[in-house]
Amino acid sequence: MKIFGKKKSTAQVLTIEPSKNSGSMATKQVRYEALVKALHSDLYRYAYWLTHDKQVSEDLVQETFLRAWRALDSLKDEKAAKSWLITILRRENARRFERKRFDMSEYEEETVMDTQSTSTEQVIENQWLRDKIAQLPPEYSEPLVLQVLGGYSGDDIANMLNLNKNTVMTRLFRARNQLKDALEKEPEKMKFFHEL
């Protein structure tokens, strides 16, 4: 199972803390490559839960990193790199919505596939949960992804989403509450969650 490596990523990025001459092309290249390697998975997954579409997620991540490259000199604190990238990605996603509000495809269930080496039961369970997460209203799923996947605190999420903390906590509560409700409506699924 892949562990969402926040701490590891941060440490990796920290080792390439910009030197005094962060403007030099070579240094910039090194910083950029480290950022891509450390954070592209996180960014992709975040994009995926934002868009529910693999191809769109890839495009979004590409666009995000391209913008990041152009603005790399403005990133002073490497520890903030991930939230900085997420902010760029959210902005890009909003742009995408403005551009193609009309040909936005509906959430397609077949795009969600699991190729991870997990047991059959886990595959079914993951699949079921992914569907349920995808069905959450975006204003609930977004903070949930940031908290569970990104490991961000309520304060961090409030900052990133430009919301106050109480709103974020309420949405997180509702997100889990809805998922639990869904779980209780399908008693045969309960089995998986209580067996473990």
Add this chain to the structure above:
Amino acid sequence: MTESNTPINKMDDLQFRRSIYADPSSLDEDIIAAQDADPAKKQLAHDLRLFDEKLKQAMNVPVPDDLCDKLLLRQTLASHQQEKRKSRVHLALAASVAIIAGLVVNYLQFSSTYTNLGDYALAHVYHEDFHNDDSNRVNLTTLNNKMTTFNASFTDSLGELISADYCRFDGMKSLHLVFQGLTDTVAVFVIPKEDHLTFTDKFSDSKLQGESIGFKDTDIIVVADKNESIASWQRNIKDKISWSNN
């Protein structure tokens, strides 16, 4: 258990539920204390943390293997494009500079820097880096061949002619004759009449003096040092020149 505790506990339950649902891994002291005090709460928190593990597992969708390479490649291409754009800008700049330089040279070469014949004639003589070490002298036939351009010829030699060459006299095709004078060379310019240079009869500076005679379509200017009698040169020219079309 006192009655007053019940409503507070109930509110605590609700608050706890909201808080633990919002953040199952909360390290808030009150939340942890509440869990320690109530096994049911502890169990709920535990269940939710397990549930979060499930969620995390589900959210960890597979990342395309080649995404990282794609991102690095795309950036390399993008900055290459940027470099190309930059070099195109440089090329354009260089081209502009070259064009402007060309225009300036053209302007300097063909434009009228001098407003009258005299000034220009003086400048021309000073500019001429003339080497009087050539023993070949120009004979009258050769001179008259060149004079045909101006529809004129000389009936007799004017003196020792060191050189006779076409030159650009302020952008006009002219004949520049250099004679041996008393102490130095004497320059004679045969130039077509032009409007943009004011005809100056006599002119001089600290070293040289000069005089122009205007003919019908042509001006003849004599420039020499102060030892020379310009007037006699002029007379000599007037006497010996003949125009073929008048």
